[in-house]
Amino acid sequence: ARIVTLPGDGVGPEVTDAAVAVLQAVAERSGHTFEFASHAIGGCAIDATGEPLPAATLEACKKADAVFLGAVGGPKWSDPQAKVRPEQGLLALRAGLGVFANLRPLQVHPALAALSPLKNEKLKNVDVLFVRELTGGAYFGAKTRTTDTATDECKYTVAEVERVTRRAFELARERRQHVTSVDKANVLETSRLWRSTVTRVAAEYPDVKLEHQLVDSMAMLLLTQPARYDVIVTENLFGDILTDEAAALAGSLGLLPSASLGEGKVGLYEPIHGSAPDIAGKNVANPLGAILSAALLLRHSLELEIEATTIEAAVAHVLNYGPHSRDIGGTASTSEMRDAVIAALD
Amino acid sequence: ARIVTLPGDGVGPEVTDAAVAVLQAVAERSGHTFEFASHAIGGCAIDATGEPLPAATLEACKKADAVFLGAVGGPKWSDPQAKVRPEQGLLALRAGLGVFANLRPLQVHPALAALSPLKNEKLKNVDVLFVRELTGGAYFGAKTRTTDTATDECKYTVAEVERVTRRAFELARERRQHVTSVDKANVLETSRLWRSTVTRVAAEYPDVKLEHQLVDSMAMLLLTQPARYDVIVTENLFGDILTDEAAALAGSLGLLPSASLGEGKVGLYEPIHGSAPDIAGKNVANPLGAILSAALLLRHSLELEIEATTIEAAVAHVLNYGPHSRDIGGTASTSEMRDAVIAALD
């Protein structure tokens, strides 16, 4: 299988290296062959080519079986008024690959409950899968700007809502058969289209229970009753906010993975943490989010479920018995964490 | 002073009655005279007149010194596809009164820390004042809908951002001199206008420290470092989501107040909880959010700071020594809570 890696900026290259090392270790043990090719995206691509997503990068990604991304951005390129920004590369990649469903699983490992801001009793049985719409909404709508005024258009079509809703219901079937759809239907027209479309699609899945929540209520319920939720499906911007809120529950951003899927097989996999410029290049970033993203890559793009589960079990072993990186209360380096996961594969 | 009350739907009338009783008790003790006039809004207004904000209601509010609102909405009127909805009355009232700055203070009373989903050590010294922009953004932008597509336009002008920013900085001066402005400047054009305007206005307040956060990071930081923040200023929709998230920290929505202010003196005061139809008419709703909103009314619209502080001290006394309503772990009724606050005024 051909895997394109996009290490990107900040700690991106370090955690990508760790994920690739784990994938290679899995390849050796399973007899599969993974070919890796690295391309530029984000700030480093702007420096090299002037563009945050060079055409050659997008081409290579489209031909690959899966794409692994580290992180993009950093203070060097972070002037919000700049014409060219690293984030544009990421948004163009998501759109270019058509990966409209962003999966962000959240579980709270018992060994990390002490690091969570939430009380321990709230964290019991938390097992949520966010399905965030990733190629529509205000992220990709028309924008205008004059000296006095700025606008962003949030737009959704029925077809866009249908496809991400179907993905959410299919995933819920394999889980606890419960979908919570989040919108702001008491105020937004796009949310009313969202709600009526989700309600209609839900009828195709009579075995799955559907519940609607307003985004403001959901922001509260994630804290007061997190264990109640199974699959949460929502539009792009609400998903951005709610998944980061939920990530805080896990005790550290460093260990949360994500998968972005479209109609085709090629998926985009990335840890949800950012480029963390303050610790870049120091070999201290937690690579577990990247490594768990590699597991999702095996599961969703390469259909290697056993190998994916093997990685997840190895990560759980490291969380239980150490070593732990700084963000999760230890002193282990990025490479020590990587090596510990590889050792736990056997 | 003339106070218009808009009891609204669900538990709205019960908590409004409690707040009015407390205001009357304060009037007796202080020698001030408050005249109350009640008008219809929301679902009950739709039932009576077909409109969620009858012209007579808006007229009366505009002539008043302050407006007190209970809550609007309920299952009877909650079909999101309905042409006329209770929430429209609230939005039209906010726009009609020009109350562009929605103040939502958050403190976690020690007696309620056990009810919060957050660990106790996180709750220490939490004292945040949200200033949410209330009359712009996607709430009031153009909307379109066809069979296939829906759009919402989010729009901000420089003047709209300036006035709410100034309000936030002025409030920060009286507090801990720290403003955090929340936007999504890496993606949205309105956020880039927001950020550059806030940055420019901040220069007028060299004694106040300004910090920018992206809305997704802020959703996380509210949980991991809530005590770090003083005044948080943000646009309408982000404010809706973040203030509800923050409200979860307090242990119960039932005791959080809000004040919505414009350029003029007439302000709109309401508890942040909704109409809670499941407990409406049962005399069990917690009236403290309404009573604390009445205190904000005295402070911001009537300039009765001592009387406002007297109510807040009485509420703190009730939280410390009881009685407590159901939502905060007790069995006291709405009227028992009201009477306990009145008794604690002396």
Ligand SMILES: CC(C)[C@H](C(=O)O)[C@@H](O)C(=O)O
């Ligand atoms: C970097 C940014 C554009 C991005 C987003 O908002 O989608 C990030 O926050 C994320 O959630 O992946």
Ligand SMILES: CC(C)[C@H](C(=O)O)[C@@H](O)C(=O)O
């Ligand atoms: C009822 C609804 C329209 C309202 C809002 O979204 O502003 C409410 O959630 C609030 O925060 O006051």
